[in-house]
Amino acid sequence: MKEIDKSKALKVPRELLSFLKKEDKFLIATHINPEADAIGSSIALSMALETLGKKTILYDKDNIPDFYHFLPGYKKFKNSIPPKISRQSPVVLLDCNSLERAGIEGLNFRHSAVIDHHKTEGFYGDIRWIKPEAAATGIMIFYLLKKLGIKITKDIAINLYSAIAVDTGTFRYSNTSAEVLRVSAELIDAGANASYVSKHLYEIWSEKRFALFISTLNTLEIRDYIAMTFVTREMFKKTGTGPADTENFSSFPRMMKDIKISAFFREVSNNYWKVSLRSRGNIDVARIAKLFEGGGHKNASGYKIKSNLESAKKSLIKAVRSYM
Amino acid sequence: MKEIDKSKALKVPRELLSFLKKEDKFLIATHINPEADAIGSSIALSMALETLGKKTILYDKDNIPDFYHFLPGYKKFKNSIPPKISRQSPVVLLDCNSLERAGIEGLNFRHSAVIDHHKTEGFYGDIRWIKPEAAATGIMIFYLLKKLGIKITKDIAINLYSAIAVDTGTFRYSNTSAEVLRVSAELIDAGANASYVSKHLYEIWSEKRFALFISTLNTLEIRDYIAMTFVTREMFKKTGTGPADTENFSSFPRMMKDIKISAFFREVSNNYWKVSLRSRGNIDVARIAKLFEGGGHKNASGYKIKSNLESAKKSLIKAVRSYM
Numbered sequence: 019m020k021e022i023d024k025s026k027a028l029k030v031p032r033e034l035l036s037f038l039k040k041e042d043k044f045l046i047a048t049h050i051n052p053e054a055d056a057i058g059s060s061i062a063l064s065m066a067l068e069t070l071g072k073k074t075i076l077y078d079k080d081n082i083p084d085f086y087h088f089l090p091g092y093k094k095f096k097n098s099i100p101p102k103i104s105r106q107s108p109v110v111l112l113d114c115n116s117l118e119r120a121g122i123e124g125l126n127f128r129h130s131a132v133i134d135h136h137k138t139e140g141f142y143g144d145i146r147w148i149k150p151e152a153a154a155t156g157i158m159i160f161y162l163l164k165k166l167g168i169k170i171t172k173d174i175a176i177n178l179y180s181a182i183a184v185d186t187g188t189f190r191y192s193n194t195s196a197e198v199l200r201v202s203a204e205l206i207d208a209g210a211n212a213s214y215v216s217k218h219l220y221e222i223w224s225e226k227r228f229a230l231f232i233s234t235l236n237t238l239e240i241r242d243y244i245a246m247t248f249v250t251r252e253m254f255k256k257t258g259t260g261p262a263d264t265e266n267f268s269s270f271p272r273m274m275k276d277i278k279i280s281a282f283f284r285e286v287s288n289n290y291w292k293v294s295l296r297s298r299g300n301i302d303v304a305r306i307a308k309l310f311e312g313g314g315h316k317n318a319s320g321y322k323i324k325s326n327l328e329s330a331k332k333s334l335i336k337a338v339r340s341y342m
Numbered sequence: 343m344k345e346i347d348k349s350k351a352l353k354v355p356r357e358l359l360s361f362l363k364k365e366d367k368f369l370i371a372t373h374i375n376p377e378a379d380a381i382g383s384s385i386a387l388s389m390a391l392e393t394l395g396k397k398t399i400l401y402d403k404d405n406i407p408d409f410y411h412f413l414p415g416y417k418k419f420k421n422s423i424p425p426k427i428s429r430q431s432p433v434v435l436l437d438c439n440s441l442e443r444a445g446i447e448g449l450n451f452r453h454s455a456v457i458d459h460h461k462t463e464g465f466y467g468d469i470r471w472i473k474p475e476a477a478a479t480g481i482m483i484f485y486l487l488k489k490l491g492i493k494i495t496k497d498i499a500i501n502l503y504s505a506i507a508v509d510t511g512t513f514r515y516s517n518t519s520a521e522v523l524r525v526s527a528e529l530i531d532a533g534a535n536a537s538y539v540s541k542h543l544y545e546i547w548s549e550k551r552f553a554l555f556i557s558t559l560n561t562l563e564i565r566d567y568i569a570m571t572f573v574t575r576e577m578f579k580k581t582g583t584g585p586a587d588t589e590n591f592s593s594f595p596r597m598m599k600d601i602k603i604s605a606f607f608r609e610v611s612n613n614y615w616k617v618s619l620r621s622r623g624n625i626d627v628a629r630i631a632k633l634f635e636g637g638g639h640k641n642a643s644g645y646k647i648k649s650n651l652e653s654a655k656k657s658l659i660k661a662v663r664s665y666m
Binding site: 187188189190191192194195196197199200202203204206207211212213216220221222223224225228231232235236238240271272273274275276298 | 511512513514515516518519520521523524526527528530531535536537540541544545546547548549552555556559560562564595596597598599600622
């Protein structure tokens with residue numbers, strides 16, 4: 019059976035490798051509201067660098083959501099940065115490419131590296147390895163560890179497999195290439211378990227969360243092939259849930275074949291909504307989010323808007339119309 | 343990157359290879375209520391044999407469901423068998439291992455081969471290649487075509503990829519091995535498209551069906567760790583849907599981590615219900631269905647019951663209690 023085509027394997031920048039080899043201590047920071055690619059990639063890099071005798075501090079401004087506590091090593095994450103750290107240690111930004119996205123815009127690091135698969139128009143980072151063609155930052159970390167000659171342990175494998183699983187919709191999105199499957203196969207060889215990961219990603223809802231999900235589906239309204247659902251603070255209160263429980267809610271209405279976009283509105287505060295967009299494929303929702311100063315990928319993006327719900331819906335519909 | 347471990351590749355019986363090479367015309371039959379593994383494996387084998395200059399007749403007693411019409415070549419299926427065919431041609435049974443399961447128990451073939459990954463207690467077939475360790479019959483056909491030296495065309499690849507995708511829950515079930523991912527990677531190389539297949543498998547719901555789904559979720563009641571939902575004939579009427587639209591509804595409540603069983607009650611006629619059970623893993627729901635003269639697998643089973651809804655629920659709860 020065919021090996022991975024080496025010409026397709028991601029090339030790791032030499033300066034990144036020598037930077038990681040040279041320094042002794044790193045701050046590894048990832049984006050706010052972290053998901054499995056952010057968390058898994060960061061833990062995997064941290065574990066790998068520690069086998070090389072390095073010290074790492076893992077930072078996320080937000081807490082790791084409960085449902086990601088199955089990721090081995092999630093406890094390594096701190097949500098505060100020791101003072102003076104920015105003078106002592108260089109930073110590695112993972113799965114994001116600006117200090118703002120990591121919620122540490124005030125800090126000034128003596129050296130910095132960025133490893134990310136998101137498109138960017140920013141310029142942060144002394145060393146920048148940004149590959150929008152990678153399905154997940156986890157794929158980039160996989161190649162990086164290979165290049166550093168680090169053995170992929172079971173714990174690293176579970177973290178990277180989960181990172182890739184979430185960012186490809188467990189191999190359902192269009193970024194699922196033969197390469198993605200082959201990398202994932204190696205991670206299974208190294209100890210990741212597909213059904214264990216899937217169960218923890220998809221079958222760990224609390225009853226409260228499921229109740230919120232049903233309430234949210236009841237808000238479904240379809241206009242202009244846009245399936246719109248929402249959740250209010252009142253609904254959180256009624257079901258005893260919170261924003262983290264809405265993870266992935268925006269994906270479900272995509273099951274409908276005649277829908278172009280699924281839009282999920284979450285009430286942050288009075289007349290202030292966070293909007294998650296999911297595309298069925300043809301519409302680049304990152305471009306739509308950008309109209310509202312948001313961002314994301316072609317198939318998944320988001321933005322925030324100050325207005326009442328009906329106006330927020332109308333402005334989205336208008337934006338989609340102008341796009342078409 | 344590592345090649346497929348040849349020791350793990352399925353060995354194709356030599357007698358099966360020579361049988362397929364020797365004969366000129368085959369009846370390929372698969373099981374009633376066919377799903378993607380049955381359909382995709384059959385089409386792939388038919389296309390492959392035809393490149394060798396053979397003739398094939400594809401048979402399924404039931405029609406190919408609409409949502410599988412994206413599989414290239416599905417129109418090759420007939421649901422009648424030309425008279426005398428059993429005297430003229432040998433049969434290849436795919437994804438099942440008895441004539442009963444294919445709905446052709448009356449026929450007598452001069453020669454027969456069985457290719458299946460289901461466990462069996464039967465003995466049908468002059469040549470029997472039965473591999474319960476294979477995640478899908480599609481995997482077996484993949485190795486068979488390799489062994490026959492047949493090029494995997496794009497159409498064959500889409501059929502086999504879909505077969506594997508459905509039987510592994512698109513790589514979420516415990517049968518998802520590194521091998522499964524590597525075979526699937528080769529099928530992508532050959533022209534299968536992961537997101538195209540997933541879209542057709544999971545994102546083809548009508549708006550009506552989604553409305554019925556929401557109504558069904560609104561009936562959720564949890565007692566004794568059993569998540570119970572139902573659909574009435576009235577609900578079908580209101581949403582303009584029918585029984586086929588409830589396919590897979592019973593799976594969703596399984597997302598809840600504290601649930602042991604998901605039970606979905608569908609009203610067939612007055613005081614007559616069809617019950618679908620899905621287990622989260624530990625309870626053998628086939629055993630519970632059997633108490634009501636139903637059947638199925640460990641994780642998915644069903645039965646019918648004559649009673650009103652409340653009594654049907656109560657008798658299920660009682661049966662589960664007596665099981666524990």
